Amino acid sequence: MLPLLTSADIRKADEYTISHEPVASIDLMERAARAFVGWFLNHFPDKQKAIAVYCGTGNNGGDGLAIARMLHQHQYKNIYVTITRFSDKASADFTENLTRLQHTDVPFKEVNSAAEVTAENCPIIIDALLGSGLNKPLDGEYKHFVEYLNSVDATVVAIDVPTGFFAEGAIEQDAVVLKADLVITFQQPKINFLLPEASHYINCCEVVNIGLDEEFTRSLDSPYQYIEEKDIRKLLKPRKRFTNKGTYGHALIIAGEEKTMGAALLSSAGSAYAGAGLTSACIPASGLTALNSYLPELMAVIRDGNSLPDIKWDKYNSIAIGPGLGTGENALELLSEVLTNYKRPIVIDADGLNLIAINSVLFGNIPQGSILTPHMKEFDRLFGEHTSWWDRLQTARKQAEERYIYIILKNDYTITATPQGKLYFNSTSNAAMATGGMGDVLTGILASLLAQGYSSEDACLIGVYIHGKAGDELALPNRMNVVLPGKLAQQLPLTMSKLTV
Ligand SMILES: NC(=O)C1=CN([C@@H]2O[C@H](COP(=O)(O)OP(=O)(O)OC[C@H]3O[C@@H](n4cnc5c(N)ncnc54)[C@H](O)[C@@H]3O)[C@@H](O)[C@H]2O)[C@@H](O)CC1
Numbered sequence: 001m002l003p004l005l006t007s008a009d010i011r012k013a014d015e016y017t018i019s020h021e022p023v024a025s026i027d028l029m030e031r032a033a034r035a036f037v038g039w040f041l042n043h044f045p046d047k048q049k050a051i052a053v054y055c056g057t058g059n060n061g062g063d064g065l066a067i068a069r070m071l072h073q074h075q076y077k078n079i080y081v082t083i084t085r086f087s088d089k090a091s092a093d094f095t096e097n098l099t100r101l102q103h104t105d106v107p108f109k110e111v112n113s114a115a116e117v118t119a120e121n122c123p124i125i126i127d128a129l130l131g132s133g134l135n136k137p138l139d140g141e142y143k144h145f146v147e148y149l150n151s152v153d154a155t156v157v158a159i160d161v162p163t164g165f166f167a168e169g170a171i172e173q174d175a176v177v178l179k180a181d182l183v184i185t186f187q188q189p190k191i192n193f194l195l196p197e198a199s200h201y202i203n204c205c206e207v208v209n210i211g212l213d214e215e216f217t218r219s220l221d222s223p224y225q226y227i228e229e230k231d232i233r234k235l236l237k238p239r240k241r242f243t244n245k246g247t248y249g250h251a252l253i254i255a256g257e258e259k260t261m262g263a264a265l266l267s268s269a270g271s272a273y274a275g276a277g278l279t280s281a282c283i284p285a286s287g288l289t290a291l292n293s294y295l296p297e298l299m300a301v302i303r304d305g306n307s308l309p310d311i312k313w314d315k316y317n318s319i320a321i322g323p324g325l326g327t328g329e330n331a332l333e334l335l336s337e338v339l340t341n342y343k344r345p346i347v348i349d350a351d352g353l354n355l356i357a358i359n360s361v362l363f364g365n366i367p368q369g370s371i372l373t374p375h376m377k378e379f380d381r382l383f384g385e386h387t388s389w390w391d392r393l394q395t396a397r398k399q400a401e402e403r404y405i406y407i408i409l410k411n412d413y414t415i416t417a418t419p420q421g422k423l424y425f426n427s428t429s430n431a432a433m434a435t436g437g438m439g440d441v442l443t444g445i446l447a448s449l450l451a452q453g454y455s456s457e458d459a460c461l462i463g464v465y466i467h468g469k470a471g472d473e474l475a476l477p478n479r480m481n482v483v484l485p486g487k488l489a490q491q492l493p494l495t496m497s498k499l500t501v
């Protein structure tokens with residue numbers, strides 16, 4: 001698990017590392033610059049290409065100066081440094097690196113206003129104006145300068161954080177940011193890099209390690225954590241000898257209407273392929289033939305017309321409700337029945353969530369430890385409109401804590417908010433998975449893992465990870481443009497077995 005720190009905590013980790021490793025602050029900057037250059041050399045090997053390095057006068061600018069010096073040492077022939085003296089302040093490490101640069105023959109100039117900047121005609125721009133020290137939206141000279149640079153046709157490589165981009169906190173919709181083709185960031189992705197707003201400003205991000213003290217960063221107990229494969233390997237249990245279908249539980253999936261039976265099929269398939277011993281689908285009678293022909297391993301509990309099915313609640317180790325269920329009277333009654341009769345954690349998705357959004361009194365009946373799996377729109381219907389993902393994260397965290405539920409907020413980096421106040425960012429999945437029915441499969445996987453005896457938290461972390469991982473295994477090596485949910489469900493047994501060897 002990689003703790004994702006806020007800028008303030010990164011500063012603490014810098015300070016701790018400086019005093020405990022120990023390493024001088026200027027040497028830590030040198031290490032950061034070297035890590036950047038190591039990556040840059042491999043990806044921009046043409047040493048004749050002109051590179052403009054724009055440096056502010058803080059530590060991000062200091063990095064820029066050190067990087068310009070190192071690239072020069074690596075025989076990059078055309079480096080042009082511009083220092084923006086838009087304020088009188090300069091950090092000590094910036095000043096030291098300016099002295100070091102002056103001992104080379106790299107040309108540099110200083111400008112006091114954006115108007116003084118002349119076009120460099122460099123195909124590569126290194127952005128070292130402002131980094132994680134940003135404390136207000138860009139205005140004045142920085143704003144003008146960044147607007148000008150955004151109009152230049154060049155590949156922009158940002159050091160640590162693109163100028164004007166807040167590493168955490170709500171991002172204004174009209175924020176002025178120096179748009180980066182690539183960000184080479186230090187130690188960890190910044191939290192906002194993992195939220196959809198980043199897509200407007202950052203095309204690609206690479207993380208380079210600068211050796212901040214890991215024990216210390218863990219001890220900060222950040223609410224934001226990034227889940228890695230090794231975490232899932234620790235949680236996922238291999239199937240054992242001398243077990244039978246009873247060992248792996250019975251999941252009930254309440255889903256589908258006549259015209260949305262696909263949702264029921266896909267979530268039931270997700271449950272079966274993720275390893276539930278038994279999966280029953282509670283579906284309308286009109287869907288029975290489809291169910292039997294799609295996957296004969298599934299069992300049916302029939303919903304006939306307006307009468308509610310007679311569900312034997314004790315039979316089921318877990319229940320998921322919602323995909324394709326509709327929001328009519330019957331669906332509402334069914335959801336109310338589940339919430340009244342079933343006391344173990346359940347999974348609520350899609351129309352299950354929409355029903356709760358319309359009938360908020362139901363919120364109080366959700367069993368503790370239940371898992372809600374909204375996408376952005378469902379989330380806002382449940383908890384109110386949000387204008388930024390950062391705010392959505394804070395709401396998810398607060399709601400999960402107050403209601404003792406797990407909220408899986410679906411996204412590129414799907415985030416699980418827990419009752420303990422943690423926000424876990426998932427590291428798998430890809431754009432080929434952006435297709436209808438994908439969330440239904442996830443719902444089935446979660447119900448399956450609960451049925452198999454995993455805790456709600458482990459079910460969320462494993463479920464989201466393997467869902468994305470199966471999609472990655474299918475799409476990435478084969479460069480597939482789209483992965484269909486049914487195929488993804490079939491991949492799950494292989495994905496899971498690879499994670500348990
Ligand atoms: N020891 C460290 O702290 C390390 C820091 N590193 C670099 O240092 C950067 C952070 O450096 P700093 O904290 O000096 O901050 P920055 O270099 O990001 O910004 C410099 C200063 O600009 C001012 N400023 C902030 N927002 C502004 C705005 N909107 N308009 C005008 N001025 C503004 C602030 O006074 C800020 O301190 C990181 O992003 C990274 O690149 C790396 O060298 C690794 C080690």
Ligand SMILES: [K+]
Pocket residue numbers: 060127128129130131158159160161162163
């Ligand atoms: K920068």
